[in-house]
Every structure is written in structure tokens, then in C-alpha cells.
Amino acid sequence: MNQKFTLFILLAIIYIATAVGQMTQQDTMYVYRSAEPIVIDGKADDLAWADAEWFAIDQVWIPYNATMADGDFEGRFKLSWDDEYLYILAEIVDDMLSDDHENPLQNWWDDDCLEVFIDENRSKGGHERNYNAFAYHVSLFYDAIDLHTNGNPINLKNNIEVVMDTLGNNTYMWELAIKNYSAAFDSGDPEASRVFLHHDKLMGFTLAYCDNDQTTSRENFIGSMYMAQSVANDNYKTADYFGTVLLVDPNHDNVSVDEFQPKPFSIFPNPASNYLTIESAENSLLEISSIDGKRVRSVKIERGNISIDITDLPKGIYLLNLTSDNHKHSEVIIKR
Ligand SMILES: [Ca+2]
Ligand SMILES: [Ca+2]
Ligand SMILES: [Ca+2]
Ligand SMILES: [Ca+2]
Numbered sequence: 001m002n003q004k005f006t007l008f009i010l011l012a013i014i015y016i017a018t019a020v021g022q023m024t025q026q027d028t029m030y031v032y033r034s035a036e037p038i039v040i041d042g043k044a045d046d047l048a049w050a051d052a053e054w055f056a057i058d059q060v061w062i063p064y065n066a067t068m069a070d071g072d073f074e075g076r077f078k079l080s081w082d083d084e085y086l087y088i089l090a091e092i093v094d095d096m097l098s099d100d101h102e103n104p105l106q107n108w109w110d111d112d113c114l115e116v117f118i119d120e121n122r123s124k125g126g127h128e129r130n131y132n133a134f135a136y137h138v139s140l141f142y143d144a145i146d147l148h149t150n151g152n153p154i155n156l157k158n159n160i161e162v163v164m165d166t167l168g169n170n171t172y173m174w175e176l177a178i179k180n181y182s183a184a185f186d187s188g189d190p191e192a193s194r195v196f197l198h199h200d201k202l203m204g205f206t207l208a209y210c211d212n213d214q215t216t217s218r219e220n221f222i223g224s225m226y227m228a229q230s231v232a233n234d235n236y237k238t239a240d241y242f243g244t245v246l247l248v249d250p251n252h253d254n255v256s257v258d259e260f261q262p263k264p265f266s267i268f269p270n271p272a273s274n275y276l277t278i279e280s281a282e283n284s285l286l287e288i289s290s291i292d293g294k295r296v297r298s299v300k301i302e303r304g305n306i307s308i309d310i311t312d313l314p315k316g317i318y319l320l321n322l323t324s325d326n327h328k329h330s331e332v333i334i335k336r
Helices: 003-020 047-051
Strands: 028-032 055-057 059-062 073-081 086-094 113-119 134-139 144-147 153-155 160-168 171-178 202-211 220-223 243-248 265-268 275-280 284-290 295-301 304-309 316-323 328-335
Touching: 028 073, 047 073, 055 202, 073 202, 073 220, 086 113, 086 202, 113 171, 134 160, 134 171, 265 316, 265 328, 275 316, 295 304
Parallel strands: 028 243
Antiparallel strands: 055 073, 059 220, 073 086, 086 171, 113 134, 113 202, 134 144, 144 153, 160 171, 202 220, 202 243, 265 275, 275 304, 284 295, 284 316, 316 328
């Protein structure tokens, strides 16, 4: 078999596997750059949406694995991106739209809302009282509620542009443009931590819907990722179970088959206080340097998982380098 044909078969198998199976933490969603800014109007007529793949919102997390009546809920979404935004197009069927709490900061999860989970740098780890990741509850009134560092809800609607259009037959088209921020996000000065997107970037992402049908509370919570029962409602506090998105620019120079493979290294949590976990698919050399260039760690690691004790490092910013025979990876890490 020639190489191209083998590759075709391989891609076909991957495609079929993703098309029929549930999305798991082992899968990667390839998300293609939009050649032009997407118009946020709840209409799917932008060029980028034409070819983008649908992903299902079909995992009932609450009550776990419950069967929902026909027409109660159906959801699917597409993703795209450019330097400025991650774009979402979500088609939602919901038999009753409901928002019982006039104050957007009260029981925000109990009203109908699209819940967008984003871990900008796919660091994984906790995000309940920090901005290592975001869990935007986007309401029917376009509020975007997440938890603030003090544990109280905060409306981050400025981070998101959203329009929901009614298509009829209880079907609604949500279109969103989302600005991205690092863990240093400060709602008082958001631009200081703004992150722009680029080819080859890995992000943590999951989309969900909180469905309330005029009963004053959420009856069903449905998401795009398979979740084990014990952690089915944990996405709002940890990014460990988010899905993986790989941003691809088809016009990028040297787009090769190799670049479509998942990254060989994963480092988390970031920021970290005591231990860094390195997941490495290859034997490699790990080096950590302080901001003034002083090397503070140099460790040969074998493929698999390894924990690095960083308890003794002063708080601050470090550069971590991983070098294997085939790959080189650099990442800024924050020691808390
Ligand atoms: Ca549009
Ligand atoms: Ca419903
Ligand atoms: Ca993160
Ligand atoms: Ca509803």
C-alpha cells in the first residue's frame, strides 16, 4: 500500500470513530481557521461554517445517563477561530426556553444557558477560584457568568459576543465569538492577559447546555464530552476532563501530517505550587530556567508520567523546555 493510501485509510478510520462514538478525553477536535472574521448574528451563512464538522452535545451528565424525552433537548456545534476569537456555532433544540431568575448572578446554572468551558493553554487543573480556565454560563440574555477569585459569581459578558437566533421548531442557533485570556486574567484590566490564537495551538474545550423547562431549576445538564459518573459535574471546578482542540490553519506553511498528531508533551497544573506533572510520549530532557536565565532543573525523563517537585522554587515565572529526539517544546510556567 502506498503511503498516501495508508494515510487516507487511517484518517477515514479516525473520522468514523469520531462520527459514531462519544467524544472522550483521548480525542482531539481539529478546528480550522476562518479566512475572514465571522459575523456574529446567529446565522450560519459564514464561509467558515460551511465545511466545519459538527460535534454532538449528547452526554447527559445530570441526572447521569438519563434518557431525555424526544424534543426535550438536542444539541450540536461547530468551532472555528482566527487570531482574535474562538468561534462557536451551536444548534440547540429545546422545547421550552426558561429563565426564572431575573438577577443573572442568582442560580445562573438553573436557567437555560449554554455553558462554554475553555482552558486556553490546555494546562488542565483547578479553575474554581482562578482563571486557569473559564466556565461561561451564557444566558438567554447574553450574560456570561463564571466564578470570581473570591468565590462569588461574576458577569464576564465583555469576554463574549453572542447572538441567538430562532430557527423555528424549538430550534435555536447560537453564534459566539470568545476572547481568550491567560490565567492572569483580571476583569479590571482584561487586555493585559489577552491571548491571541495561532496555528498549532492546543486548547481545552467542552460545550454543555443547562436545560430548565420552567420548573425553576435545571432538570438536565448535557455536555459534549464523555464524563465518568464520579466526575460528571466537575468541569466547573477543574479543567482535567475538558476535551482537546487543536487549532489548524490550512494556509500555514509546512502543514504536515505530523502536525495533525497530538502534542507529545502535556504539563499541568499551571500555575503550580508544589508539583508539576509532565506527560511525555517520548524520552526527553526537561529543563526549567528562571526568568533571568538561571537553570533550576535539568532532568532526563522517560516516556510516561512524572512529577517534578518544585516546592523549593521561589514564586515567579519560569521557562520549561522539553527536548526529545523528534520534538522541542517550550512553555511558560508559573510557580505560586
Ligand atoms: Ca454568522
Ligand atoms: Ca428542554
Ligand atoms: Ca489554563
Ligand atoms: Ca429549556
